[in-house]
Amino acid sequence: MDAIEPGYICRRCERGLARWDAQLNCPNCSVTVPVADGIPRFPVPDAVDDSAHETFFDRLAPVYETPVWFQPLYRFVGGATAPRDDRSTIASMLGLEAESGTESAAEGDTEAPSVLDVACGTGRITRHVARDAASVLGVDISGGMLERAQRYAAREGLKNVAFARMSADELWVDDGAFDRVACCWALHLFPDVDAALAELHRVLRSSGRLVGTTIVDEYVLGAAPVRAVARLTVGAEPFDVDSFRTRLRKAGFSSLEFDRRGAALFFRAQAG
């Protein structure tokens, strides 16, 4: 696949990284980032490295998009009123797919936007939004999920996507680098949610849009035993809507919009 090459920056000295052979190098300090199978593997903070997420999601990767995983779990969490296809809903909320009653891709934009898909997993959302975006960078901590993402995108012949191993709370991209950020089904997994939200805000251009989904402690996740299973399997901590709203505001987001379906919370927010 002729992948696009996003503009990565060094998070130790903020200089642009340059590609040299099979790695990215900082021209100013000693940072080098290996690139394996076209996927750069950036350093991740210790708390993320120590979490069990990478191993869990590496193992899950082969079945994640098969009928045994995402859709049944989504139905369980979201209930009967959740949109049937969350990908179209996300694309529409990002302003990429015009639907009646929603803003169109043309609003405020003269050209197709650049999108960062944080915790992209196997690239379910990445591939869907790539159709209407200028470019999409998908980042995740799980090498197994990213390898699938790369393979599925190549199978679909997508040329405007790239994938990198990065943690949501330390993104190796420049301030204001993206028009849109998506973060779906993942914020409840991050060990440092506030650091991640600050990063999502930092990498968005002024008035850029954050869209995503997370889980809240209502509906099935209002039950303590279900929350305990979620915590024990993947360390998932559902939010309560009010504290989630406060955290988004604290990170600098405004114009917050929420749509709760069961325990699934779809959200949209504006940077600045």
Ligand SMILES: C[S@@+](CC[C@H](N)C(=O)[O-])C[C@H]1O[C@@H](n2cnc3c(N)ncnc32)[C@H](O)[C@@H]1O
């Ligand atoms: C339930 S999957 C969601 C994947 C995709 N966004 C989707 O909607 O299908 C959660 C993803 O979050 C990733 N993840 C967990 N902690 C992360 C972190 N700190 N930074 C980046 N990705 C992380 C996992 O590796 C996993 O691929």
Ligand SMILES: [Zn+2]
């Ligand atoms: Zn550097």
